[in-house]
Amino acid sequence: LTPEREANHAADSPDRPIGFGRIQRKEDPRFVRGRGNYVDDIVLPGMLHGAILRSPLAHARLVSIDTSEALAHPKVVAVITGKDLEALNLAWAPTLSADVQAVLATDKVRFQGQEVAFVVAEDRYAARDALELIEVEYEALPPVIDARRALDPDAAVIRDELPGRTDNHIFDWEAGDAAETDAVFARADVVVDQEIIYPRVHPAPMETCGAVADFEPVEGKLTLYETSQAPHAHRTLFAMVAGIPEHKIRVVSPDIGGGFGNKVGIYPGYILAVVGSIVTGRPVKWVEDRSENLMSTSFARDYIMQGQIAATADGRILGLRTNVLADHGAFNATAQPTKYPAGFFHIFTGSYDLEAAHCKVTGVYTNKAPGGVAYACSFRVTEAVYLVERLVDMLAQRLDMDPAELRLKNFIQPEQFPYKNKTGWEYDSGNYEPALRKALDMVGYDELRVEQAEKRARGELMGIGISFFTETVGAGPRKHMDIVGLGMADGAELRIHPTGKAVVRISVQSQGQGHETTFAQIVAEELGIPPEDIDVVHGDTDQTPFGLGTYGSRSTPVSGGAVALVSRKIRDKARLIAAAMLETRPEDLEWEKGRWFVKGDPSAAKTMAEIAMGAHGTITLPDGVDGNLDAEVTYDPPNLTFPFGAYICVVDIDPGTARVKVRRFVAVDDCGTRINPMIIEGQLHGGLADGVGMALMEIIEFDDEGNCLGGSLMDYLIPTAMEVPTWESGHTVTPSPHHPIGAKGVGESATVGSPPAIVNAVVDALAPFNVAHMDMPCTPARVWAAMQGRATPP
Numbered sequence: 001l002t003p004e005r006e007a008n009h010a011a012d013s014p015d016r017p018i019g020f021g022r023i024q025r026k027e028d029p030r031f032v033r034g035r036g037n038y039v040d041d042i043v044l045p046g047m048l049h050g051a052i053l054r055s056p057l058a059h060a061r062l063v064s065i066d067t068s069e070a071l072a073h074p075k076v077v078a079v080i081t082g083k084d085l086e087a088l089n090l091a092w093a094p095t096l097s098a099d100v101q102a103v104l105a106t107d108k109v110r111f112q113g114q115e116v117a118f119v120v121a122e123d124r125y126a127a128r129d130a131l132e133l134i135e136v137e138y139e140a141l142p143p144v145i146d147a148r149r150a151l152d153p154d155a156a157v158i159r160d161e162l163p164g165r166t167d168n169h170i171f172d173w174e175a176g177d178a179a180e181t182d183a184v185f186a187r188a189d190v191v192v193d194q195e196i197i198y199p200r201v202h203p204a205p206m207e208t209c210g211a212v213a214d215f216e217p218v219e220g221k222l223t224l225y226e227t228s229q230a231p232h233a234h235r236t237l238f239a240m241v242a243g244i245p246e247h248k249i250r251v252v253s254p255d256i257g258g259g260f261g262n263k264v265g266i267y268p269g270y271i272l273a274v275v276g277s278i279v280t281g282r283p284v285k286w287v288e289d290r291s292e293n294l295m296s297t298s299f300a301r302d303y304i305m306q307g308q309i310a311a312t313a314d315g316r317i318l319g320l321r322t323n324v325l326a327d328h329g330a331f332n333a334t335a336q337p338t339k340y341p342a343g344f345f346h347i348f349t350g351s352y353d354l355e356a357a358h359c360k361v362t363g364v365y366t367n368k369a370p371g372g373v374a375y376a377c378s379f380r381v382t383e384a385v386y387l388v389e390r391l392v393d394m395l396a397q398r399l400d401m402d403p404a405e406l407r408l409k410n411f412i413q414p415e416q417f418p419y420k421n422k423t424g425w426e427y428d429s430g431n432y433e434p435a436l437r438k439a440l441d442m443v444g445y446d447e448l449r450v451e452q453a454e455k456r457a458r459g460e461l462m463g464i465g466i467s468f469f470t471e472t473v474g475a476g477p478r479k480h481m482d483i484v485g486l487g488m489a490d491g492a493e494l495r496i497h498p499t500g501k502a503v504v505r506i507s508v509q510s511q512g513q514g515h516e517t518t519f520a521q522i523v524a525e526e527l528g529i530p531p532e533d534i535d536v537v538h539g540d541t542d543q544t545p546f547g548l549g550t551y552g553s554r555s556t557p558v559s560g561g562a563v564a565l566v567s568r569k570i571r572d573k574a575r576l577i578a579a580a581m582l583e584t585r586p587e588d589l590e591w592e593k594g595r596w597f598v599k600g601d602p603s604a605a606k607t608m609a610e611i612a613m614g615a616h617g618t619i620t621l622p623d624g625v626d627g628n629l630d631a632e633v634t635y636d637p638p639n640l641t642f643p644f645g646a647y648i649c650v651v652d653i654d655p656g657t658a659r660v661k662v663r664r665f666v667a668v669d670d671c672g673t674r675i676n677p678m679i680i681e682g683q684l685h686g687g688l689a690d691g692v693g694m695a696l697m698e699i700i701e702f703d704d705e706g707n708c709l710g711g712s713l714m715d716y717l718i719p720t721a722m723e724v725p726t727w728e729s730g731h732t733v734t735p736s737p738h739h740p741i742g743a744k745g746v747g748e749s750a751t752v753g754s755p756p757a758i759v760n761a762v763v764d765a766l767a768p769f770n771v772a773h774m775d776m777p778c779t780p781a782r783v784w785a786a787m788q789g790r791a792t793p794p
């Protein structure tokens with residue numbers, strides 16, 4: 001988008017853009033008037049309510065379960081245990097990572113909060129009350145909590161139900177060239193070596209997870225309303241696991257109150273709602289509460305990374321290597337494309353042109369909740385960016401070089417794109433220096449350094465932190481990427497009704513990103529139909545084409561491509577119909593947004609609405625042209641897209657309380673062609689707040705017995721307006737060369753890019769105390785300890 005065109009599209013412009021630009025979200029009237037329709041809003045005739053009994057212990061053998069008292073409760077309709085599921089062959093369900101997970105425990109419980117029994121009752125309160133009437137006898141086993149001890153020879157074997165299992169090892173995976181990297185390290189002048197922990201955090205969406213299952217026994221049809229980021233993939237998996245034929249399953253994800261990766265997987269609760277409905281013959285609703293969400297659904301991160309960076313004395317980065325210990329909890333339920341057990345972590349070479357790199361990741365089981373989901377992160381990009389951006393900052397400190405200078409010196413140069421990095425990625429496009437320079441200008445970097453020097457002299461603690469990130473978002477292509485065998489492509493169907501209004505059906509599912517607006521804008525840009533005349537249908541497998549869903553910022557890169565291409569298909573067809581209507585040859589027509597006209601005679605034209613009516617009317621259509629203006633495509637992207645950004649954070653630390661205050665935050669993002677700048681800014685603001693949360697407040701910790709210490713919002717602190725500054729955002733535009741409209745994903749950029757900027761700022765502020773690194777979250781207690789030169793307390 002040229003600056004002129006963007007100015008045209010300004011929010012206060014009287015002409016709403018027909019296409020890309022800053023328009024208000026079409027879905028918002030529904031939300032601001034309380035007319036949203038979330039899973040918990042769904043009420044079906046005769047509906048029952050389910051509640052889950054969860055394990056209080058992290059590791060214990062199940063001795064016995066007595067459900068008789070619960071069953072005697074007047075409002076209880078059914079109580080389901082692992083034994084019952086075993087009889088149906090449903091006690092264990094496959095995970096997204098070729099492991100199995102207990103739906104209800106049969107032999108042992110393996111984390112605190114694990115599902116043990118399911119009560120179905122006339123109302124939610126009765127279901128909850130009856131949980132207390134279930135008698136469970138456990139025999140406690142020693143828990144494995146510290147991932148570092150998981151492979152000790154005397155560690156308890158968590159997954160002893162798996163044949164031949166004698167340890168807690170899940171996988172080893174590596175990328176890059178170890179020997180080449182060792183050689184590069186051997187000739188480096190400087191090597192920085194640091195253990196860097198990305199702690200366990202949780203996506204904590206505003207709406208928790210839930211489902212309403214409605215199994216109709218006569219037709220044998222299951223309608224499942226659920227909080228899902230991938231309704232089509234869920235339907236296929238339900239068909240494969242529950243043995244219900246796929247055409248008899250309808251999955252509906254209505255409005256979703258935030259996903260952030262938390263709603264990618266299939267949780268035991270969803271399966272239990274289905275079983276409950278089959279068993280009782282009535283619809284069953286199950287909606288978890290906040291603690292259940294924090295304690296049992298997918299966590300994120302939990303990577304212990306030993307990272308090393310090698311450079312010359314004058315600051316040329318030569319190589320990177322890392323050894324990662326990945327804590328996957330009790331079941332390997334991480335959501336990643338099959339080929340990549342550590343997701344896209346091997347993008348950890350970041351934005352720098354290096355000579356060699358190598359990473360190795362070891363996954364282990366522990367007695368903690370399963371998951372390892374890509375929370376606002378394209379499959380572990382967050383961990384990768386945090387690692388390299390901390391190491392680069394440490395290197396700058398070691399070399400006594402300015403961290404901006406060091407980055408500028410090592411960036412991949414514009415002419416090197418498409419750039420093949422040392423671990424196998426091909427970055428589509430990039431132009432890093434202008435983005436960083438813009439951020440430095442916006443923040444007033446030089447003046448800030450002067451201010452900092454003055455403050456330091458007075459004993460005040462001020463820090464400036466930079467991070468520069470490159471992401472890899474928009475999975476497929478399908479030949480390289482699948483999840484449980486399903487290739488990562490997406491479909492789109494577009495129909496132009498006779499009066500020229502349109503409906504576009506997409507396979508991805510919005511959880512708040514504004515797809516009903518931006519996907520209409522893509523059609524509008526391509527066809528000249530106003531966005532308000534285009535209905536975007538999503539989240540219902542009966543209504544939409546197959547596709548893999550919304551996560552990893554893939555909707556715009558993949559489904560956005562599908563929608564642009566299906567629009568172009570319609571435009572081509574419209575040309576044939578317009579030619580017939582104008583009694584001329586298609587070659588003689590020229591396109592102008594919204595109409596085809598005769599070359600040299602702009603008044604001889606047919607608008608899209610006229611063409612749509614023509615298509616459904618009585619004129620004789622050319623051979624091979626159907627009497628409609630409809631089309632469909634499935635888009636398999638040729639590559640991922642590689643958005644990038646430069647973030648600068650300014651913090652002040654109170655020397656008395658060690659409290660970190662984020663004073664300023666400048667974010668310059670480049671996501672290629674910008675569909676809706678207002679929505680992009682909203683995406684960034686949310687992601688930046690996430691970053692403040694992870695950097696300063698959020699952690700899911702466990703005590704030695706495996707008790708979850710982050711199971712409520714009293715303990716798991718998420719940021720509010722009080723903790724975040726007024727965001728200052730800017731952008732550059734480097735289109736993706738392979739994407740139909742040049743757009744890259746942006747939804748997760750800020751969550752990925754912001755934590756290192758904040759931690760770099762905190763460490764920079766603590767320079768007078770010779771602090772080289774500190775682990776997140778930088779809580780007052782931890783910062784205080786760092787100032788005293790003590791080890792990080794919990």
Ligand code: PCD
Nearest residue numbers: 259260261374376512518551552554555556675676746747
């Ligand atoms: N865009 C534009 N332009 C461009 C790009 C983009 O405009 N260039 C826009 C679109 O269209 C959308 C949005 O923006 O609307 C976003 O996008 P993307 O990037 O494509 O993304 P998606 O796919 O759509 O989404 C997803 C993401 C993710 S992934 C996450 S986490 C988060 C984000 O998104 N989440 C969420 N953001 C959000 N928001 C909200 N509101 N909510 C939510 O939930 Mo994952 O993986 O799941 O972890």
